[in-house]
Amino acid sequence: MLTTTSALVSAARAAGTGVAALNVITLEHAEAVVLAAERTGLPAIVQISQNAARHHGDVAPLAAAVGALARASGARLALHFDHVEDTALLHRAAECGAGSVMFDASRLSDEDNVKATRAAAEWAHGQGLYVEAELGAIGGKKGSAHTPGVRTDPREAREFVEATGVDALAVAVGSSHAMKDRTARLDLGLVARIAAEVPVPLVLHGSSGVPAAQLRDAVRHGMTKINFGTLLSVAFTDAVRASLAASPEEHDPRPWLAEGRAAVVEAAAWCLRAVDAA
Numbered sequence: 441m442l443t444t445t446s447a448l449v450s451a452a453r454a455a456g457t458g459v460a461a462l463n464v465i466t467l468e469h470a471e472a473v474v475l476a477a478e479r480t481g482l483p484a485i486v487q488i489s490q491n492a493a494r495h496h497g498d499v500a501p502l503a504a505a506v507g508a509l510a511r512a513s514g515a516r517l518a519l520h521f522d523h524v525e526d527t528a529l530l531h532r533a534a535e536c537g538a539g540s541v542m543f544d545a546s547r548l549s550d551e552d553n554v555k556a557t558r559a560a561a562e563w564a565h566g567q568g569l570y571v572e573a574e575l576g577a578i579g580g581k582k583g584s585a586h587t588p589g590v591r592t593d594p595r596e597a598r599e600f601v602e603a604t605g606v607d608a609l610a611v612a613v614g615s616s617h618a619m620k621d622r623t624a625r626l627d628l629g630l631v632a633r634i635a636a637e638v639p640v641p642l643v644l645h646g647s648s649g650v651p652a653a654q655l656r657d658a659v660r661h662g663m664t665k666i667n668f669g670t671l672l673s674v675a676f677t678d679a680v681r682a683s684l685a686a687s688p689e690e691h692d693p694r695p696w697l698a699e700g701r702a703a704v705v706e707a708a709a710w711c712l713r714a715v716d717a718a
């Protein structure tokens with residue numbers, strides 16, 4: 441069923457557990473996430489990033505596919521637009537069936553981040569959308585270096601939420617985007633301090649680089665929405681590479697797309713279970 445990020449995050453918070461948010465790029469990724477949710481019996485937030493939307497040129501076809509897959513499934517699934525910097529994409533969220541958007545102005549100064557995020561949240565709330573924003577840039581957005589030193593200050597986080605009216609907050613607590621190994625070290629004490637200070641649910645980005653035990657600990661210390669992307673892409677591409685290497689004469693894309701999709705089902709199921717701390 442197609443539900444909303446708001447409903448899934450609220451339910452997870454009430455149950456003291458986390459909910460995984462999984463980035464999809466192709467139809468096969470989306471099919472795999474839905475299959476993983478069905479297989480595990482756990483809910484999933486299906487995310488389309490601004491980068492993925494740009495890859496397709498128009499976000500609407502992939503968003504429509506996610507919506508169709510979700511409506512046909514017994515699993516609880518939500519559609520979310522992720523890392524939206526472009527207001528033109530923000531403005532397409534509701535018509536494309538997304539119930540939530542992460543508006544990412546974290547590249548701006550904190551003052552400009554507040555202004556831009558408040559304006560985006562006011563507009564989005566008028567459309568009935570649930571809004572996530574980020575304070576304290578989480579590193580590695582260009583897939584480069586880790587930035588382990590970046591941290592969100594708990595008091596500034598509370599002030600940011602009060603000033604912008606956002607519904608969920610992504611914070612920098614030691615993870616970094618696009619890590620291919622699980623070597624991040626989360627500052628769990630900071631997670632607890634931010635959770636005690638900030639009234640809205642917290643979001644962990646760059647979760648592919650976080651060891652399984654720390655993901656569960658992060659949830660227990662107050663994280664609710666846990667975002668994964670790179671781990672799924674690595675699983676997909678490794679499986680496709682192996683399939684093509686094993687069958688170099690193959691020209692039908694279906695066998696290797698199927699191998700990639702099967703690998704993403706396994707990886708996505710791992711993510712869904714990893715944040716299920718109940």
Ligand code: G3H
Pocket residue numbers: 463522523616617618619644645646647648649667668669670671
């Ligand atoms: O917003 C998406 C997530 O932060 C994904 O991060 O690709 O490092 O897992 P990741």
Ligand code: ZN
Pocket residue numbers: 523617645646667
């Ligand atoms: Zn992210």
